[in-house]
Amino acid sequence: MQFSSSLLENAVNEFAKLPGIGKKTALRLVLHLLKQDIKVTGQFSEVIGRMRTEIKFCHRCFNVADGDICSICANSMRKQEVICVVENIRDVIAIESTQQYNGTYHILNGVISPLDGIGPDQLNIESLVNRIEKEKIEELIFALNPNIQGDTTIYYIQKKLSSRSGSQNPADGQPLNIRITTIARGIAFGGELEYADEMTLARSLQNRLPVESYVSSR
């Protein structure tokens, strides 16, 4: 593509770097912004810039936040003793849309995937284990995509939890009395959690199963 303006060309190239946006779509989007009032495009540019510089990640669950703690962790109306373990922020948004879950989250920022070079150390697993040891956690719900990587991650975390504390809470010597569950396999194997419809996702949260029965049914 040849452009008569380098400003236009740069803008198109920036949009074309985004995933799933080709040159023609990028041009269409840029020309749309060019047609808008100068304030509208200014706002677009400013909001994106601010989002990246000012957004924070919750110190506790790694969700996006406007401050140090996200609005879910800061909400005393939610069950702070329940943690739902998810792969990324999109999954939090998907589960929140069901309006069926009233606990907290822990975002792993991925799943164990040796083929992609992602090991446990690159994920927020250590912080999850620390959180379980420090806080009074009653239930751990795994809401990971139902595939090999998700299953491997569940298995790894489960092993880690039992080995770390020998099933005992180091703080008071009491056994770690945690119910560990996964969302029901209502979602087709190989499917993507974020595209599930809200009914399926809500039901799979309601019908969550103990990890033992989940693994043995494979």
Added chain:
Amino acid sequence: MQFSSSLLENAVNEFAKLPGIGKKTALRLVLHLLKQDIKVTGQFSEVIGRMRTEIKFCHRCFNVADGDICSICANSMRKQEVICVVENIRDVIAIESTQQYNGTYHILNGVISPLDGIGPDQLNIESLVNRIEKEKIEELIFALNPNIQGDTTIYYIQKKLSSRSGSQNPADGQPLNIRITTIARGIAFGGELEYADEMTLARSLQNRLPVESYVSSR
């Protein structure tokens, strides 16, 4: 969709305003930008903002430009006596990609379309007629989408040219000796010019026809 951060929510809403971008795609794009280095996202935001505030439109042909005159009009290697009339900037880029055209452009900024409330006064037609009267123009090539609106626009401009000057150049009293052509109808009726492949578009430029034969063959 429920977000735990208003910064994230605002950014998603801004992206979702773009044509063809839904909420889920917007979220995907925003999370992609969030993952990038702070400089990368800063550059994205800055380039888009600068594009809208600093870009200019060529005083002569209404193409996008970095200065008062676009790089095509300023290029003395191009035939300044030939004008290719197009609907918008996307069409200029499509024709430039064929590398078969070495003249200048005139961007109408739309076509006559009474159903959409677009009349001749909202288009850059007056400036085109002025340009033809003032400059030494040898050929006018219509490269409009082959549909009713495009044909109406060609017909209107042709009538306007002959009525305005009585087929005479008012400057020196000489007849307006302009060859008026349209690109060949290699493109299917109802198709979109900007999506034509380069071969078809290049051939339709090479095989351009006098307007008389084009209209009579309908």
